[in-house]
Amino acid sequence: MKVAWAGSRETLELSDRMAKLVANDPVFEKFTRPMLGRKELFKNTLRKAAHGWKLIVDLRLTEEEAKWLRLYIDEPAYTDLHWGMFIPAIEGQGTEEQKKKWLPLAQKMKIIGCYAQTELGHGSNVQGLETTATFDPQADEFVIHSPTLTSSKWWPGGLGKASTHALVYARLIVGGEFHGVHGFIVQLRSLEDHSPLPGITVGDIGLKFGNGAYNTMDNGVLRFDHVRIPRNQMLMRVSQVTKEGKYMQSDVPRQLIYGTMVYVRQTIVVDASKALSRAVCIATRYSAVRRQFGSRNGGPETQVIDYKTQQSRLFPLLASAYAFRFVGEWLKWLYMDVKQRLEANDFSTLPEAHACTAGLKSLTTTATADGIEECRKLCGGHGYLVSSGLPELFAVYIPACTYEGDNVVLLLQVARFIVKTVSELGYKQPVGTTAYMGRVATLMQNNCAVRTAEDWLNPGAIVEAFEARAARMAVACGRQLAKFENPEEGFAELASDLVEASVAHCQLIVVSKFIEKLQQDIPGKGVKQSLEILCYVYALFLLHKHQGDFLAVGYLTPKQALLANDQLRTLYSKVRPNAIALVDSFNYTDHYLGSILGRYDGNVYPKLYEAAWEDPLNDSDVADGFHQYVQPILKQKLHSAKL
Numbered sequence: 001m002k003v004a005w006a007g008s009r010e011t012l013e014l015s016d017r018m019a020k021l022v023a024n025d026p027v028f029e030k031f032t033r034p035m036l037g038r039k040e041l042f043k044n045t046l047r048k049a050a051h052g053w054k055l056i057v058d059l060r061l062t063e064e065e066a067k068w069l070r071l072y073i074d075e076p077a078y079t080d081l082h083w084g085m086f087i088p089a090i091e092g093q094g095t096e097e098q099k100k101k102w103l104p105l106a107q108k109m110k111i112i113g114c115y116a117q118t119e120l121g122h123g124s125n126v127q128g129l130e131t132t133a134t135f136d137p138q139a140d141e142f143v144i145h146s147p148t149l150t151s152s153k154w155w156p157g158g159l160g161k162a163s164t165h166a167l168v169y170a171r172l173i174v175g176g177e178f179h180g181v182h183g184f185i186v187q188l189r190s191l192e193d194h195s196p197l198p199g200i201t202v203g204d205i206g207l208k209f210g211n212g213a214y215n216t217m218d219n220g221v222l223r224f225d226h227v228r229i230p231r232n233q234m235l236m237r238v239s240q241v242t243k244e245g246k247y248m249q250s251d252v253p254r255q256l257i258y259g260t261m262v263y264v265r266q267t268i269v270v271d272a273s274k275a276l277s278r279a280v281c282i283a284t285r286y287s288a289v290r291r292q293f294g295s296r297n298g299g300p301e302t303q304v305i306d307y308k309t310q311q312s313r314l315f316p317l318l319a320s321a322y323a324f325r326f327v328g329e330w331l332k333w334l335y336m337d338v339k340q341r342l343e344a345n346d347f348s349t350l351p352e353a354h355a356c357t358a359g360l361k362s363l364t365t366t367a368t369a370d371g372i373e374e375c376r377k378l379c380g381g382h383g384y385l386v387s388s389g390l391p392e393l394f395a396v397y398i399p400a401c402t403y404e405g406d407n408v409v410l411l412l413q414v415a416r417f418i419v420k421t422v423s424e425l426g427y428k429q430p431v432g433t434t435a436y437m438g439r440v441a442t443l444m445q446n447n448c449a450v451r452t453a454e455d456w457l458n459p460g461a462i463v464e465a466f467e468a469r470a471a472r473m474a475v476a477c478g479r480q481l482a483k484f485e486n487p488e489e490g491f492a493e494l495a496s497d498l499v500e501a502s503v504a505h506c507q508l509i510v511v512s513k514f515i516e517k518l519q520q521d522i523p524g525k526g527v528k529q530s531l532e533i534l535c536y537v538y539a540l541f542l543l544h545k546h547q548g549d550f551l552a553v554g555y556l557t558p559k560q561a562l563l564a565n566d567q568l569r570t571l572y573s574k575v576r577p578n579a580i581a582l583v584d585s586f587n588y589t590d591h592y593l594g595s596i597l598g599r600y601d602g603n604v605y606p607k608l609y610e611a612a613w614e615d616p617l618n619d620s621d622v623a624d625g626f627h628q629y630v631q632p633i634l635k636q637k638l639h640s641a642k643l
């Protein structure tokens, strides 16, 4: 199962090597992180990033190895934005000449870049950004300016203190005419002493949610006062401005300016399974250690993992971690395919790639953020201790529901794609993830054929149920929209229904990709069978949770919904014997898990007890401040016995 989870034996060995490299290096210690003040915390992150980079250079790590190293270092840093957004943006939107100039500098870390798109006043609405880039033909330069307070760049990671350069998104003005938002490479700080260049005001935006957590990142604020950059620092693959001040658009679609977001959304889906599996590993191991009630004749109490309620909350999350792992693998393939096509100027699959990355980013991050919190509750009181690893994991993860596109805004993008597909059904055969809509007549007509709980153990029955639900919800939205004279008004009015239809479509993708995975050759005794059980758990759990949808569209009867729930209970009993092995298969070191509750050896209570004594409050028996603030209260003489 470790090989199935990793994807291949080579990946398992490689990731294992990187995990151990990090776990055995004292620089990457992370357990004191939540206790550090901001300055100390940030300096320590700079130290870790520098040490990580030294290892990459000294050990000549491959790109793949470097990515695993970053994962196991487990600390957001400015380098994420440099490697994860600044460089990909230049790769995707720069001309050959621009790539030749900037990529070697960035790849050798001679410059440090960030991705400065969001502003104080606008994040989701990219076309609403206010920063301007005005072309000055006399000087052959752009003048970058922040005309209002709300145009201040706000949020970019790595901007606050680390970056020397930023990829700034600004409204292009040529000859007094606006030409939409474009990307510009702007130097922010001196390469000699790191001080801000003239016209640049830059700093950190302040503390964020949770102790430690995302506070290792210097999310920044940035203002420009008529800062001049050479003309060739506008990324010009999509459109160009000539020396003479002529704006020209190439055959490349304008949407490619948003291409970096497609790339990062894809990586976020891949990472969702890592965050969720980590929380699930902690909660599952601890649920086997923890005992409450049920002792007979002085024997041991019941392991909480044996309670059906615990199983019905925990095992769907375990199944979701596997489901997200496999859909992430598929999405990576889809993205690589689109990337190759884009390089060859074939843009035909870009809309589907946008819809899939946006929708799956939204679906998986929402479920993962909720899942981590559920795992905390599954660990009872001890889950609330920082040493459980869950509070920091939650705090560091939840912004994923917002960054790279607010999850609701992204589902509305999926809705546009679905509505368009439905409206074109009469003359255009849908392909890819919307191919099922080509069978819409059958899906509208056929109802569920399940008669017994066992009938649900059939991939065909499951896929058809999810297809029918998604198709019927999409068609219902289409019919409702048709009643509006103004389609945009209709879209705004029906937004909540459209979001639900998008969720149905995205859940269908995850379920289908899990089932497709099971059609591949999966070596190892019992591995495929265990994955089949998890796949049914994932699908039937969703069906149970959203049974209102399946009933409302008239595909299921209440009896069939009940049978699905009966089957789910049986499946939980089948997961139980292998639950610990299924989380051990993630192959996480204790260092990466960062949790006393999730320790591999299960030695939870002695270690919790030991850790309590390491808290700085326990450095002395009498607390600092006792004599000043508590003792006077104890000693005070009140005039009356009553307060």
Ligand SMILES: CCCCCCCCCCCCCCCCCCC/C=C/C(=O)SCCNC(=O)CCNC(=O)[C@H](O)C(C)(C)COP(=O)(O)OP(=O)(O)OC[C@H]1O[C@@H](n2cnc3c(N)ncnc32)[C@H](O)[C@@H]1OP(=O)(O)O
Binding pocket: 048, 049, 050, 052, 053, 066, 067, 070, 079, 080, 081, 083, 084, 085, 115, 117, 118, 123, 124, 125, 126, 127, 157, 255, 256, 258, 259, 261, 262, 264, 267, 350, 351, 354, 402, 403, 404, 405, 406, 409, 413, 416
């Ligand atoms: C120690 C050493 C380390 C070594 C290092 C090793 C390697 C380490 C690697 C690390 C990797 C880490 C990965 C990165 C970490 C992640 C950290 C996250 C940080 C966060 C960053 C950000 O948040 S950046 C800002 C993100 N902002 C958004 O997402 C904004 C959301 N808004 C939008 O995307 C859009 O504006 C919109 C989608 C809402 C569009 O709205 P609107 O309707 O106004 O659209 P337009 O009119 O502009 O366009 C409509 C038209 O375009 C189509 N479309 C929209 N978006 C896209 C797209 N992305 N791609 C393709 N097409 C798109 C849309 O469908 C419409 O099409 P039509 O055909 O016209 O319908």
Ligand SMILES: Cc1cc2nc3c(=O)[nH]c(=O)nc-3n(C[C@H](O)[C@H](O)[C@H](O)COP(=O)(O)OP(=O)(O)OC[C@H]3O[C@@H](n4cnc5c(N)ncnc54)[C@H](O)[C@@H]3O)c2cc1C
Binding pocket: 081, 115, 116, 117, 118, 121, 122, 123, 124, 125, 154, 155, 156, 157, 214, 219, 399, 402, 403, 404, 405, 406, 407, 408, 409, 412, 495
């Ligand atoms: C930790 C973190 C790191 C970040 N890093 C970066 C970075 O490196 N670079 C960068 O440029 N940006 C970065 N961002 C900014 C991030 O991309 C934006 O915050 C995000 O895109 C959401 O935009 P917003 O803040 O404008 O939210 P808003 O759009 O203001 O959302 C507020 C609410 O309004 C709703 N809403 C908005 N529009 C609509 C609509 N059309 N229909 C219905 N509801 C709507 C949303 O659902 C949400 O509930 C980061 C943000 C965070 C939290």
